[in-house]
Amino acid sequence: MKIKLKQMLLIIMFLGINVFLFSQIETKININQMGVITKASLNIDSKSRLFVGQEYTMLLNVNFKEDIVLDVKNAKIVFIEGSKHNTGPLLFKITPLDTGKVTIDVGRLLDAENVPQLGHYSFQVSSYAMPPIYIDESNEQFLTGLNEKSRITCHYPEEMGVFEEYAVKSWEARVNEKTFTGKGNYFSEDFIVYINQVKDEVFLLKIELEDSNTGFKESEAVFYIR
Structure with missing residues (x-):
């Protein structure tokens, strides 16, 4: 469903919600009621594409205190105990399961029915060639x-x-x-x-x-x- 910009502004003013959503190709940025951007950044220790069966360390940085929801497809993911997002990045071990793509969606859990997406990440996955x-x-x-x-x-x-x-x-x-x-x-x-x-x-x-x-x-x- 498409809503014209003027209609969307009227709806936001009517509801009294100070929320701004900006859509890019694969990322959404949320600004909370205090006018602060809530964001997540994700890095994997690989210089290029990922490989099936190889274990990688994934770092996730967030700037909020609510619980985080991760939706991971085509990969096994394990949380590294001891990492906390209020003291530094969250650390995970991630292992691609098959060729194609690994996708990771990062959400902020406000309540059971309100999980705004903060980032969508996609990585190409290949099988290994014979090592030289x-x-x-x-x-x-x-x-x-x-x-x-x-x-x-x-x-x-x-x-x-x-x-x-x-x-x-x-x-x-x-x-x-x-x-x-x-x-x-x-x-x-x-x-x-x-x-x-x-x-x-x-x-x-x-x-x-x-x-x-x-x-x-x-x-x-x-x-x-x-």
């Missing part, structure tokens, strides 16, 4: 050689907002129909000696990972020895 492999903290595919300190790591780029480094259980390298294997993050001595003797060769590196929130148990990459 790094050698000496570089995922460049071209290598000039290896040594006993050359270290295998596996993690997502920082800009993805997934701050988790996988524990490498074991690795397998295949080059020139030869296969080398080892445990942990470091290459075996026989593989280092061999790879430093060849030039212009490609080797396939597969690694086995410890269990993690992303569900990946292995990763692989191709490297070129120059």
Whole structure:
């Protein structure tokens, strides 16, 4: 139902209510009877989109004392005990359940039938791609050689907002129909000696990972020895 601006002003004056509502695309701002904006702001510790199964910390700041109502879709949410909105932000752990969108509606509970919405937040959710492999903290595919300190790591780029480094259980390298294997993050001595003797060769590196929130148990990459 649409109400013209003049009609809406007459209704507000008649009721004697000093309330102003300003609508944006996904946010409503409320001003209470004292002329103070009641607002909420929400932040999630991610630099970009969210990922299925990854746990994030959510901070919710409000400037009022009434109870808060959160309507969360496509995510599990857990309140972090000890956080209070009269002493600082409310803290939650939030875990997306499926790809698509996570939506969070923040409301201010005035009474059972009066819950004005203070904010509507929407986050894109993706599934993980296979985490990249790094050698000496570089995922460049071209290598000039290896040594006993050359270290295998596996993690997502920082800009993805997934701050988790996988524990490498074991690795397998295949080059020139030869296969080398080892445990942990470091290459075996026989593989280092061999790879430093060849030039212009490609080797396939597969690694086995410890269990993690992303569900990946292995990763692989191709490297070129120059």
